[in-house]
Amino acid sequence: MQSQSVVMTASVVGATGPQSADFFNSYSAAIRRFDLLEAGREQQLARNWQERRDRRATDELITSHLRLAAKIARQYKGYGLPIADLIAEANLGLVIAAGRFEPGRGSRFSSYAMWWIKATIHDYILRSWSLVKIGTTAAQKKLFFRLRSEMRALTGRGAALTPEAAQTIAERLDVTARDVVEMDTRLHGDLSLNVRFGDEDQSMEWEAMLPDGSPDSETVVAEYDEAAQRSKALHAALDVLTARERRVFEARRLVEQPLTLEELGSELSLSSERVRQIETSAFAKVKRATISAATERFQARPELC
Template sequence: MQPRDPRTSQFIRSSMAREMLDAETEHRLALAWRDQRDEAALHRLIEAYTRLAVSVATRYRRYGMSLDDLIQQGNLGLMRAAEKYDPENGARFSTYAAWWIRASMQEYVMRNWSVVRTATNAAQKKLFFHLRKTLIKLEDGEIRREGLSRTIARELDVPEEQVEIMLGRMSGQDLSLNVTQNGEEDGRDWMDALEDDTVATEAQVLNDLEAQRRRALLHSAVQELPEREQRIITERHLSESPRTLAEIGVDLGISKERVRQLEERAVTRITKAVQEAARVEVPA
C-alpha cells in the first residue's frame, strides 16, 4: 500500500471536522445555488459533504486504487450531484450525493483496475462490485463450481452465464501483450497476432447514426409505459447501478414475482413499440 500524501491526511481531517447540515439548511443552500447560482452556497454545500467522499473512498481501496485518486473522484461526483440536484424532489442532498459519489468511484475503478477484467455491461458491473462479498457469504468448500455459479446468480439476480464470465476474469492473471508467444527474443509478440478490427470511417458514421436512431426509439417507447413499469425498466436496465427485483418490490409494496411480471410485460411493450416504429420509418 502506498504511503498517504500528507495533504490527503490533512484533507481527511478537515473534512471530518466540517459542519453537519440539517435538512432545512441543505434545502436553502441548494435553492440558492439552483436559482441564483450562489457560489458561496455551493461551496458550503460541497464542503459539508466531502466527508462522504472520504468515507466511500476508504471502502473502494480494496481494489488497489490510490486513496488520493479515489477521494478526487468522489469530489467530482459530489460536484456533479450539486449541479444536477433538484431541491424540490423531496430527497436529502446527502442521499443524492452519496449515489453520485459511488457512481464516480465505481466508474474510475472499472477504468483502471484491469484492462482485461473490466466489466462490459450492467450485470457484470454489478458482479464486479458484489462478487467478493457474495463469495464470502456463500463460502463452502464442498460446493462445485457449477453449483456456486448458480447460487451467486440467484443471490445477485443476474444471469448465470455472466457469473461464469466474471469468475473467469477475476481468477485470471493479467499478461502483457508485448510478451513473445514462444518466450524467445526473436519470437512474435502476442500484440502482433491481434486482428485489426478498426471500422472504416464511413461505416462508423452509419453505425453511429443507426445507434442514435435506436436509442431514440427506445427512449420514446419507455416514455409511453405506465409509470410503475417505466420505473422498473429504468431502475433495472437503464441505471448505473441496477437494482434487484426484491429491492424494487419493497419500494413499490409488491412481491418480487410481481415486479418480474411487470418487467416482462414492459419489455414486451417496448419491443413491440420499437418494431412498429422501425417499420413506419422504412420507406415504401
C-alpha cells in the same frame, strides 16, 4: 473556489504524492474544519443555486459533505487503486450531485449525493481495472462489484469459484453462470504476454505458447499450387464447350450475380427451358473434363495421392 481547491488537491496528490494512510489521515484532518449542515440550510443553499446560480452556495454544500465522500471512497481501497484517486473521483461525484440536487423533494443532500459518489467511483474502477473494457451493462457492473462478497458468503475467503457456487451467484444476481465464471477470471486482472515462466535457463514467454492459427509456408505453397491447378483445369474444361454453352455456363455458374434463365433466353433468343437444358449439359461436360484432367495429373505425380 474553496470546494474546487479541495477537490483539486486530492487529485494532484493522487497523481504525484504518496499513496498511503498518511495522506488519508492528513486529508481527513483538513476537511474536518467544514461544518455539517442542518436540513433547512441544505434546502436554502440548493435553492440559491437553482434560482440564482450562486456558486458560493454549492461550495458550502460540497465542502460540508467532503467527509462523506472520503468515507465512501475508503470503502473501495480493496481494489488496489490509490486512495487519493478514489477520493478525487468521490469529490467529482459530490460536485455533480450539488449541481443537480433539487430542493423540496423531502430528501437530504447526503442521500442524493451518495448515489453520484458511488457512480463516479465505480466508473473509475471499471476504467482502471483492465485494458479490455468491462462492466458495459448494468448487470455486469452489479456482478463486478458484488461477486467477491457473494463468493466469500458461499465459499469463504480465498476459496476458488466452484460450478455450484457460480450457479447460485448467477441466480442471486440475475445473470448466467457463464457470466459469473468469466467475471471471476477478469477480476484477477490482465496478464502480460511477455511474462516468463519455467526454469530460469529454459524459461519462455506466455506469447510463445499461444497457438498460431495461420498456415505455415508449406501449406500456403500447396494451397496456391492447388488453386492454380484448379484454375488451369477449369479453363481447359471450358474449351470443350461450344460458344453458346460457354456463355450459358459462365453467366450461370462463374459470376457473383448469375443471370436468370429468362434473361439468358432473351439474350440468346431461346426459351427458358432450353437455356436450362444447355446449362445442365454444359455442367456435365465441364465436370467430366475436370475429373479427366485431375486423373491425368495424379497419374503423372503419384506423390499427390
